Amino acid sequence: xxxxxxxxxxxxxxxxxxxxxxxxxxxxxxxxxxxxxxxxxxxxxxxxxxxxxxxxxxxxxxxxxxxxxxxxxxxxxxxxxxxxxxxxxxxxxxxxxxxxxxxxxxxxxxxxxxxxxxxxxxxxxxxxxxxxxxxxxxxxxxxxxxxxx
Numbered sequence: 138x139x140x141x142x143x144x145x146x147x148x149x150x151x152x153x154x155x156x157x158x159x160x161x162x163x164x165x166x167x168x169x170x171x172x173x174x175x176x177x178x179x180x181x182x183x184x185x186x187x188x189x190x191x192x193x194x195x196x197x198x199x200x201x202x203x204x205x206x207x208x209x210x211x212x213x214x215x216x217x218x219x220x221x222x223x224x225x226x227x228x229x230x231x232x233x234x235x236x237x238x239x240x241x242x243x244x245x246x247x248x249x250x251x252x253x254x255x256x257x258x259x260x261x262x263x264x265x266x267x268x269x270x271x272x273x274x275x276x277x278x279x280x281x282x283x284x285x286x
């Protein structure tokens with residue numbers, strides 16, 4: 138397996154409120170969909186859960202070992218967090234620039250561990266802009282959210 142392409146999305150109705158996350162993992166000519174949700178959560182937690190679940194699928198699939206992964210994500214929070222901000226958060230003992238605890242540290246720790254164990258590129262895509270698999274993730278998210286409303 139050479140290249141794995143992933144699309145993710147997360148969101149909720151109300152923030153906090155009922156939330157959902159969804160992923161599409163494209164590898165070997167197949168597109169696998171996975172989604173889930175929570176009764177009371179935030180948009181950022183659902184975006185992080187989508188990324189964590191996507192990388193967990195790859196990490197737990199032996200055939201995907203040594204593959205390059207491109208994660209297409211419409212969350213600047215997750216993309217910037219994992220590619221840039223996390224370095225200073227760790228250096229500052231999980232504190233932000235204004236010395237407050239980093240929100241969602243439990244999820245950032247999981248994502249950081251997975252990201253470090255894989256060959257991942259993070260690509261921001263504009264949400265709600267007609268990108269096929271991003272739109273599919275959004276639809277799956279909305280279906281998950283509806284289960285809690």
